[in-house]
Amino acid sequence: MSFAPFVPLRILSSYSMLEGAIDPKAIAKLAKERGFPAIAICDRNGLYGSYAFASACFEQGVQPIVGTLLGVARPSSEAIDHLALFAQDEAGWQNLCHLVSRAHLERPLELEPHVALDELDGRTEGLIALTGASEGAMTCLFAEGQGSHALSYGERLEALFPGRLYVELSRRGNAVEDAAEAALVDWAYDRDLPLVATNPANFADPHFHKAHDAMLCISHSRKLWEEDRPRSAQESFVKSATMMEEAFDDLPEAVANTLVIAQRCAYAPPERAPILPSLAGDIEGEKAMLESEARRGLAKRLEPYEELTEDERKTYYDRLDYEIGIINRMGFPGYFLIVADFIQWAKDQGIPVGPGRGSGAGSLVAWALTITDLDPIRLGLLFERFLNPERVSMPDFDIDFCETRRGEVIRYVQKKYGHDHVAQIITFGKLKARAVLRDCGRILDLGYNRVDRLCKMVPNHPTDPWSLPRALNGAAEFKREYDNDNDVKQLVDLAMQLEGLPRNSSTHAAGVVIGDRPLAQLVPLYRDPRSDMPVTQFDMKYVEGAGLVKFDFLGLKTLSVLQRAVDLLAKRGIAVDLAGLAWDDPAVFQLLKQGNTVGVFQLESEGMRRTLTAVKPTKFEDIIALVSLYRPGPMDNIPLFGKRKAGEVEIEYPHPKLAGILEETYGIFVYQEQVMQAAQILAGYSLGDADLLRRAMGKKKQSEMDAQRQRFIAGCAEHSQIDAKRANELFDLIDKFAGYGFNKSHAAAYALLAYQTAWLKAHYPEEFYAASMCFDMHQSEKLAVFVDDARRYPGREGGVAVEQPDINRSEADFTVERTDEGYAVRYALAGIRNVGGKAMKALCEEREAHGWFESLDDLFARIPQGCMNSRQLEALIAAGALDRLEPSRGRLAANIDLLLATADAAQRERSSGQEGLFGGDDGPGNTLRLKEADDWSRADKMAKERENFGFYFSSHPVEAYRDIASANGARPYASLMAAGAPMGGRSRAVMAAMVEKVNKGRTRRGADFVRADFSDSSGQFSAACFEEALVANFEKWAEDGTCVLLTVELDSPSPDEPPRVTVRGARPLAAVAGSQRMLLTLEVAHEAAIAELALALQPGPPGYGEVVAKLALPAGEQAMMRLGYDFRLDGALAETLGGIEGIANVALIPKTGPKLFRAA
Structure with a gap:
């Protein structure tokens, strides 16, 4: 095969992030396609892609050349120039690693990576250097007319790279390069230095120029329409040998020298055996x-x-x-x-x-x-x-x-x-589908909301990420936008060219x-x-x-939560050794059977909680199994696992010899280890060979599978006297389970942590909640869940008490304190928004050193400097932290300026050494003269709490309508999100929520609609309402913070995202009568569920509660059955039924449909 008479030496790969746009593997493929005998990678201050590049080159039959574009500080100048350096051998490679490392590690962070010119001394062996085209000092100095400085710099380079320095020429219309070329050529001939022709390339082909231009805008946070932004050079693509020969027809030796450099740099980074320090010498x-x-x-x-x-x-x-x-x-x-x-x-x-x-x-x-x-x-x-x-x-x-x-x-x-x-x-962070859409939308100036809406149309599966081409083929709404909106088409077409490229590096x-x-x-x-x-x-x-x-x-x-809980228990004299716990504690398994596992490691999701209540674990091995089974695929076996455990279904083993290894999982393959042991027991495999079998089954490579099947069949005949037909069946069965069997070692370790966490929650719930909340301090949604869960803790009247923040009783973190009733969690001062953890810690240290703050005077006389500003004080007041010093939050808020002025004066007194006014012997007293002001209303208090806790701490406004809401079938937002909506379908539900904010919009057909923000005691959510009759009402309800009863429709665009909520009807809760006729519909999968359903249904007012069930019959048939009209139906019942194994798609809606809720 004949090769092209040119080697590209100056390619920036995609690892020159947001500057180069060619993947290292694509560079190797390009070289083969264009006939280059060799090709170089030359990333800016980096060797990131060198191994991937070299490996790809060898696969393509192309010689790799590994180099970097190294930043070098110009002596007696603030300028940082660049030299292209290429490794000739191992010494050169080590020097490259050293110089690149030094460029990053030994420079001020505010400067780009570089080394000083003198730091090249002793570090150039095995390196060939190019002077650097427009980014090189030689080119820049000659172009600026500083010939003498250029010659001096050149002498230094010659001394550093004797016989290994090439004068680089590029002809791509760059003004600096054009101005310097004649002087560079003269200097090269005068010093007998070889010329080399390059075309610094950032992308592979000319058609990518516009996409690269966009990439530079992303890099520099600029818009495409801006005039003074960095721009991509149209010539910055990988040119063919013919194009380079034509460009340098007057200097053919410059092109020929690219081949010489390739011959001199026939080196690739080495693959090494593992290298470790030794703790024993050898x-x-x-x-x-x-x-x-x-x-x-x-x-x-x-x-x-x-x-x-x-x-x-x-x-x-x-x-x-x-x-x-x-x-x-x-x-x-x-x-x-x-x-x-x-x-x-x-x-x-x-x-x-x-x-x-x-x-x-x-x-x-x-x-x-x-x-x-x-x-x-x-x-x-x-x-x-x-x-x-x-x-x-x-x-x-x-x-x-x-x-x-x-x-x-x-x-x-x-x-x-x-x-x-x-x-x-x-x-490396990549430009994935949604990220690249957002970046490109930003530089195209399309507006955040518009781009955000488009991004959400692209399915977001962490384990199965969708690309933009896949979304165009598989997401109908996304495709519609693409086909019908030219702006969207321009955005998506641009984004698809950049998708997948590295965007940033991380650790x-x-x-x-x-x-x-x-x-x-x-x-x-x-x-x-x-x-x-x-x-x-x-x-x-x-x-x-x-x-x-x-x-x-x-x-x-x-682990941090467990340790914090142990430390909290130690404060009340209780020593706990979690590692020494017995694994058969009845209280732990009672907690698991109840599904009371919010905050319990690995067991806290809504689905897992339902699974626990259905399976009812009774031993540690059950926890290991459920941790393993609760995943897509194997979770289909959970119902059978539960029935066999409960004795409802007889345990069967695929072969009698497997009873010993499958007994703990009731005859079901759950673990990868069981797959290995089955091969050992049935076919005489060693466990090492059985692991290879397991891996082969996981890869599904046909040639390996065929070989393993034959070996398994022969082994079954020899060791277990199993005929070929039955051996084939067993092989297929094991193969099926090997695909999703779980690593038992991992599951056992995590089951142990789950058990320890559950033990704490079962025996010491106060310490469990306090410790858990300490490590979710700044996630108000999680804090809301923990507070709600604590107050619902079963077996205690009112659950576990969570007391409001208190300036004297609270620490910066969540703690446990003794109360008249027992123990309670005390809310953390640092858990209040906008107060700052360091400030609250300093405040607590002052209190610890000098005693409680006995009055407002005492508090503001002692506040440490820098610990209180108006926002912090306002937050503490709103959260109730000062209630014991002054019960009127409204009065405190009206006097914030006075209180802060008092604190400031006290701090100045302390700084001057005069304790006088604030540090006398008379003790603290109430000498502050607060101006009178009305206290906040209950609604204002709740609103302020919401603002400063991130949720309604004392109670949510909707709680005032709890009975009415429940009687009308309302379910909490968190519950509906956990239950989900049927994939590809829609479900109806009723919710009670407060309207917080409304944005009005107009559909393409010109109709008004609103997107509103709501909240209930379980969380916040947004929903759209396209019912035009309700638009004006929603605007007023948002102004007044009205609590409403909503009829909503739920649909799920993706299994990994919560259902979308669309409002179909709404009415103020205050206007809703509690005697609403209700309809409950559900699906029943088996007879056992019918019995539980019958127990749960209770009689109610005649004609006010209709129940319709869809029953599963033999042979896959279904029947609709009306169970009656006279049941007591509410949201609590719907919650209960939704947790029963075998009952699905529970829907509770007003009997008269959504029209009832459409307010005039």
Whole structure:
């Protein structure tokens, strides 16, 4: 094959974010298509894409050239120029990594990445340099007429790159390059330096120019119509060899030298075996140390097992020896020792560490070393699921740490191994469908609301993201907008060209790499402005290829919550050891059976709560199973799981030999480990080979599946005397479950955390709620849920009390305090909006040091400096925090200026050393003369509370109409959102809510409509109303804050988004009679549900409550049945019925339909 006589050297890939627009893999493909023998990647101050680029080039049969466009500060100047540098060999690669790392790490954050020219000294071996076209110092100085400075700079470059400096020429209509070219050529000939022709490229083809222009607008936050914005150069595409030869027909050697550089730079970044520091000197020392530490640790772990027989003890030590043998044979003892070291350090410092995560909990060695806290033999967990001797790959422990103290562990690792030996891992944010629509809509100046509406038409599935082309094919409303609106078409067409490109870099949430040498010797580093820790320029996939091993330091909020609850209990003299809890506590399982699991780790979703009430777990293994089953796919087995557990359906096993492994899950495959054990038991697989079978089934690769099927059939015949027909059936059954079986080790570890959280909620709910709310301090929606859940806590009159904030009783955080009735949660001062956590902490420290604030005078005489401004004081007043000092919130609000002036005067007195007026011996008294003012009305108080809590703390205005609303079938917003709407269909419901805000609009047909904001005690929501007769009413209702009864229609555009709410009718609650005739409709799936339905229905006024049920019959048929007209129907009943297993699509609506609610 003949190659083109030119090599592109100056391509900015998409990793020059929002500047380059060609994916590294696309660069390699382009080179092959255009016949380039080699091609270079030359990103600005980065080597981010070099591994992906080199790998793609090898696949395409093209030679990669790896380089960077390095920022270099010009001596005696503030200018930062750029040099193009390319690696010739390993030394050049290491120097590139060093220089790029230094450019990011050793410069002020406000300046772009760069190195000083002198810092190139000693770091140019193995590097070829190009002078840099329009961004190079030589070109700029010559163009500015500073010839002598240019020649001096050139001498410096020649000295730094002897025999490796090329004078770069570009002919693309750039004024700077054109002005400097003659001088550059003269200088090159005078110094006998080679010329090289380049065409710095940001995109592949000319047609992409407009999209690249838009990309630059996104980068610089400018609009396309602005005249003085940065603009894309039309010539900045990858030109063909023919075009370059024509452009440089007078300097053919400049084109030919691109081939010379390619020959001199035949190098690609190396793939390395894992590199780790050693805690024992060498591999043999590590092996010995691992065995010693593991044996000592196992002996300690088994001390509480007093009734262990010798045979059982031997089982543990045999398993330990087996695992140690595999770990040492695979060369991973050092990895285990490093992980054990930082986990043990964390535990010694009192930092909560999770019991395990992922498959690592299946290792007995990990348990012995205290890496995990689950006995894998007791729980039947498999080591081979974590580390397979048949498949060599690095082990990977994911470690959960307390969210607030995770950083301490990372700092320990930095200190132990050296700050320059430890780094975090980069991640790249992409221009995904909705994001790129928003960016492009912004630069096209289309208006936020318009673009936001369009974005919401694109389905947003985190696990299955939709691209814009897919949305055009699969989202009808989006396609309609595209077809009928030219602005939308222009926006979408532009966005599709940019979709998928990197937009920004960030830091991996957990990944940390540890090296045995300074990391800049192995990989290029980057600086995240939000962190003081270096970050690798390679993402997780490629950093491992470079020889670095990833350790996951994850922050888990639940661990912080558990520790805070334990600390709160300690304050009232109760010591709790969560790790030592028995797993059979009746109170825990009673709480789970009730579905009382809001805030309980892994068990708090509405669907999971319904599942718990249906399945009624009675043992720890049930929790493990439900954590595993409650996912798309396997959740279809939950009803059968529950029936078999309850004895309603006989337990059946696919084969008698599998009873032992499927007994705990009632004959149902739930775990990946069960799939592996089934292959071992039936077909004689080793567990390592069984893991390979599981992986093959997951990948569904036909050739692998065919080979595994034959091996399985032969193994079944040999080991279990199963014929080929039955073996094929068993293989298909196992294959089906392997597709969605869950990792039992992971589920067990998380089930343990769920159990511990549930134990706290069951036994010490006050501490549970206080601790939970501490870590959702600034999420008012979650605080609202916790407060509501606490007040509904079953078995207590009025639930768990949550007391309002109090300037003397509250801390900055949520706390528990003794009351006459027992204990209560005290609301945090810092949980009030707009007060500031630091200010409230300082206020509490003053109170702790000098006693309670006994009066307003005392409070404002002692407020620490900087802790109170008018907004903070207004928030404290509105939240009721000063009620005990002055019960009239209205009066306090009217005197804010006086109170703050008093505080300011007191602070000045203290600063001057004169305590006189405010610090005398007379003690605090009420000397402040507050002007009189009316107290706020109840409605004003509630509105102010809502503004400063983020929800209605004392009560929601709708609560005044609770009975009327319930009698008319109203259901809370949160309940309807949790229940959802049928996919592709619509459902009706009744809601009671307060109208807060209305925006009026006009449809395309010219009809008026409103989009209104509502709230009820469970949350806030918005809904559209297209009933023109109601538009004027809604505007008035919003002004008055009217509580209304709504008939709404729910539809669900996507399974991952809450249903949309459309109002079909509305009427003020004050005008609604409580004797409304109601209709309840529902679907019943089986006989057991009919019995529960009959128990739930109670008689009511004759003719006022009709119930119609759709019953499932054999053979898939259905029948409609009217159960009667005389039932008592309300929202509470609808809630109850919605939680019964086998009852679905419960709808409670006014019998006369929505017309009843259309106010005149």
